[in-house]
Amino acid sequence: MDRIGRAVWPWLSPSHPCLGTLSGAWSRGQRGRKHPSRWCSGGYRLVKRCLREEGKGPMERHRDGTSTLPSGPRVRPMSAAELRRGEQSALHCSGSRTLQVSPPGGGPDVVFRFRAVLDGACTQEDVFRACGVRSLGELALRGFPCTVFTFGQTGSGKTYTLTGPPPQGDGVPVPPSLGGIMQRTFAWLLDRVQHLGAPVTLHASYLEIYNEQVRDLLSLGSPRRLPVRWNKTRGFYVEQLRVVEFGSLGALMELLQMGLSRRRSSAHTLNQASSRSHALLTLYISRQTMSPVDPGNPVGGKLCFVDLAGSEKVATTGSRGELMLEANSINRSLLALGHCISLLLDPQRKQSHIPFRDSKLTKLLADSLGGRGVTLMVACVSPSAQCLPETLSTLRYASRAQRVTTRPQAPKSPIAKQPQRLETKILQLQEENHLLRSQLSQMNLKVSGFSGARVAWAQRNLYGMLQEFMLENERLRKEKSQLQSSWDLARDEQRVLAQQVHELERRLLSACYLHQPGLDPAPPCPCVMVPAPSCHALPPLCSCPCCRFCPLCRAPLAHWACPRRELQLPQMFGPKAPDGMPLSARPPPWAPPCSPGSAKCPRERSHSDWTQTRVLAEMLTEEEVVPSAPPLPMGPPNTSPVLRGGATVPNLARRLEALRDQIGSSLRRSRNVPPRSEGSQSPSRVLPPC
Ligand SMILES: Nc1ncnc2c1ncn2[C@@H]1O[C@H](COP(=O)(O)OP(=O)(O)OP(=O)(O)O)[C@@H](O)[C@H]1O
Numbered sequence: 001m002d003r004i005g006r007a008v009w010p011w012l013s014p015s016h017p018c019l020g021t022l023s024g025a026w027s028r029g030q031r032g033r034k035h036p037s038r039w040c041s042g043g044y045r046l047v048k049r050c051l052r053e054e055g056k057g058p059m060e061r062h063r064d065g066t067s068t069l070p071s072g073p074r075v076r077p078m079s080a081a082e083l084r085r086g087e088q089s090a091l092h093c094s095g096s097r098t099l100q101v102s103p104p105g106g107g108p109d110v111v112f113r114f115r116a117v118l119d120g121a122c123t124q125e126d127v128f129r130a131c132g133v134r135s136l137g138e139l140a141l142r143g144f145p146c147t148v149f150t151f152g153q154t155g156s157g158k159t160y161t162l163t164g165p166p167p168q169g170d171g172v173p174v175p176p177s178l179g180g181i182m183q184r185t186f187a188w189l190l191d192r193v194q195h196l197g198a199p200v201t202l203h204a205s206y207l208e209i210y211n212e213q214v215r216d217l218l219s220l221g222s223p224r225r226l227p228v229r230w231n232k233t234r235g236f237y238v239e240q241l242r243v244v245e246f247g248s249l250g251a252l253m254e255l256l257q258m259g260l261s262r263r264r265s266s267a268h269t270l271n272q273a274s275s276r277s278h279a280l281l282t283l284y285i286s287r288q289t290m291s292p293v294d295p296g297n298p299v300g301g302k303l304c305f306v307d308l309a310g311s312e313k314v315a316t317t318g319s320r321g322e323l324m325l326e327a328n329s330i331n332r333s334l335l336a337l338g339h340c341i342s343l344l345l346d347p348q349r350k351q352s353h354i355p356f357r358d359s360k361l362t363k364l365l366a367d368s369l370g371g372r373g374v375t376l377m378v379a380c381v382s383p384s385a386q387c388l389p390e391t392l393s394t395l396r397y398a399s400r401a402q403r404v405t406t407r408p409q410a411p412k413s414p415i416a417k418q419p420q421r422l423e424t425k426i427l428q429l430q431e432e433n434h435l436l437r438s439q440l441s442q443m444n445l446k447v448s449g450f451s452g453a454r455v456a457w458a459q460r461n462l463y464g465m466l467q468e469f470m471l472e473n474e475r476l477r478k479e480k481s482q483l484q485s486s487w488d489l490a491r492d493e494q495r496v497l498a499q500q501v502h503e504l505e506r507r508l509l510s511a512c513y514l515h516q517p518g519l520d521p522a523p524p525c526p527c528v529m530v531p532a533p534s535c536h537a538l539p540p541l542c543s544c545p546c547c548r549f550c551p552l553c554r555a556p557l558a559h560w561a562c563p564r565r566e567l568q569l570p571q572m573f574g575p576k577a578p579d580g581m582p583l584s585a586r587p588p589p590w591a592p593p594c595s596p597g598s599a600k601c602p603r604e605r606s607h608s609d610w611t612q613t614r615v616l617a618e619m620l621t622e623e624e625v626v627p628s629a630p631p632l633p634m635g636p637p638n639t640s641p642v643l644r645g646g647a648t649v650p651n652l653a654r655r656l657e658a659l660r661d662q663i664g665s666s667l668r669r670s671r672n673v674p675p676r677s678e679g680s681q682s683p684s685r686v687l688p689p690c
Pocket residue numbers: 075076077079120152153154155156157158159160161164165166271273274275276308309310311380
């Protein structure tokens with residue numbers, strides 16, 4: 001279906017004075033993308049709402065989600081020079097949307113259909129209201145990059161449409177009634193900003209592209225050449241371009257006048273003030289949003305006005321020398337621009353490479369033509385029959401531009417990007433779920449492929465394994481409780497050893513107190529020990545000083561475990577101990593007393609029980625324990641057993657030994673016994689060798 005045929009021009013009412021005449025403007029938006037469904041449709045809704053708020057009617061929306069902006073041409077009136085030369089008008093308007101081109105000399109008419117046309121009778125205010133620049137301003141305030149540019153033949157009224165007539169002298173401003181789209185947009189924008197209720201920061205830059213060189217029209221000195229760069233985030237941009245902040249309409253107008261006065265222009269046959277460069281004035285709008293979702297996040301939109309230099313036939317304009325060089329440069333860049341637009345318009349080649357790098361102009365307009373912004377293009381044509389070829393070319397472009405579909409993209413804040421990340425995460429999780437499900441189904445298939453006997457066999461095996469695990473757990477639980485009880489016993493023994501030390505100290509004190517010279521010496525100790533390797537690992541039971549050393553090897557004795565000891569003790573106490581308990585089962589004297597109600601009386605424990613408990617306690621504890629053996633006979637003087645974990649056992653045995661020495665010497669002194677010499681042997685100690 002022909003889109004031109006079903007398109008409507010919603011901006012103009014039937015009673016509008018422009019209808020029925022030859023005038024118009026057309027606009028286009030950004031290029032479509034390969035996957036339209038992935039694009040944010042908020043931009044479209046926003047544009048639609050903006051246009052409705054403006055009372056200009058909605059954009060047309062197509063089934064594939066794209067939309068088209070209103071479009072149409074504008075024709076200037078015949079100039080005084082053309083009228084003087086007696087040139088005829090070749091353009092006629094038939095109806096409100098049809099522009100008819102009648103070649104002089106009786107050739108076939110060419111009919112163009114647009115949504116509307118604007119003729120030379122339209123005032124600047126009519127053009128401003130009709131072309132929808134205010135809607136673009138609203139979009140720019142919401143963060144869209146928007147562009148308005150005029151194109152057409154030289155002398156067709158591009159600069160007049162944007163900025164009004166050329167200034168008559170230095171510093172003489174254009175009368176407000178003749179101000180173009182730019183001045184009116186500035187006034188509207190600043191008025192709109194004041195009523196927004198949110199802080200808005202405005203900046204402006206102004207540059208021209210002259211002979212493929214970018215020059216800063218707002219630079220502090222003379223205009224200088226600036227390079228065009230590209231990076232991933234900004235796209236194409238002009239490096240070191242001066243961007244000026246402004247806060248009032250007067251300041252912005254001054255910037256505009258400054259740029260216009262610096263812009264290159266020359267006179268030729270068709271225009272006495274012909275622009276020799278493309279000029280780009282950009283307003284940067286930074287606005288703090290009041291959105292509860294993303295409060296305070298600045299929205300950066302921009303509104304760019306592009307006044308293109310006009311295409312010209314050198315033969316017609318009579319350009320020579322520098323003018324001809326400028327004309328060639330202008331035509332080359334316009335050709336590159338036309339090529340890019342053609343590719344963008346062609347649905348077959350829309351996805352192919354667009355050669356934006358062919359010229360500085362297409363580089364700087366790349367975002368407007370193929371990015372996410374909204375662009376309004378005003379096609380300016382001359383009614384003169386002498387300019388018919390250029391007029392036809394411009395109208396054909398305008399006609400093709402109507403087929404451009406727009407897909408405005410709403411600006412995305414960092415918070416708006418969050419759902420995108422979450423969406424990616426969800427996709428990853430879904431893939432993982434899918435993988436797991438497929439693995440599970442494969443396992444089910446394998447199990448279902450088993451025969452009944454195999455399934456029974458597997459069940460039996462699993463049951464057996466389960467029983468094994470349960471038994472092992474039970475065994476481990478028992479071992480743990482045994483270890484716990486052993487640990488408790490070791491702690492008890494620690495306490496008992498400490499009590500032994502305390503008892504020895506008490507005896508030392510009492511011996512010193514009972515020291516009375518003149519008493520009979522005590523009988524020699526009847527216990528005679530035989531050194532044995534096992535004896536050295538056991539603590540001495542008897543505190544008698546004569547029992548300290550083995551009579552043969554002179555090593556310190558641990559004689560209470562020596563079997564010979566029990567043979568000798570009956571000489572003193574008879575075959576049984578005084579309490580009637582066998583000696584082997586007799587607990588050491590430092591064993592704690594029986595506590596009533598205890599499960600097992602410690603004094604009923606056998607000697608082996610005590611020994612095992614002591615050794616186990618040494619293995620388990622890393623804390624300070626009472627040593628279970630006397631000092632090693634052959635070791636270095638300060639050698640002490642080392643526990644697990646590196647802790648040194650406190651040499652309490654040495655302390656016990658010293659205490660025994662002191663007790664013995666005290667007793668000897670009290671009984672007048674001469675000190676024992678190392679070599680002397682008591683007669684009672686003459687025993688069979690061990
Ligand atoms: N709608 C109009 N009403 C009255 N005068 C107009 C209109 N459009 C253009 N003119 C006049 O036509 C002349 C050429 O206009 P203008 O300089 O804007 O053309 P242009 O397309 O910018 O040319 P160039 O490309 O060479 O810069 C100017 O003197 C301007 O005042």
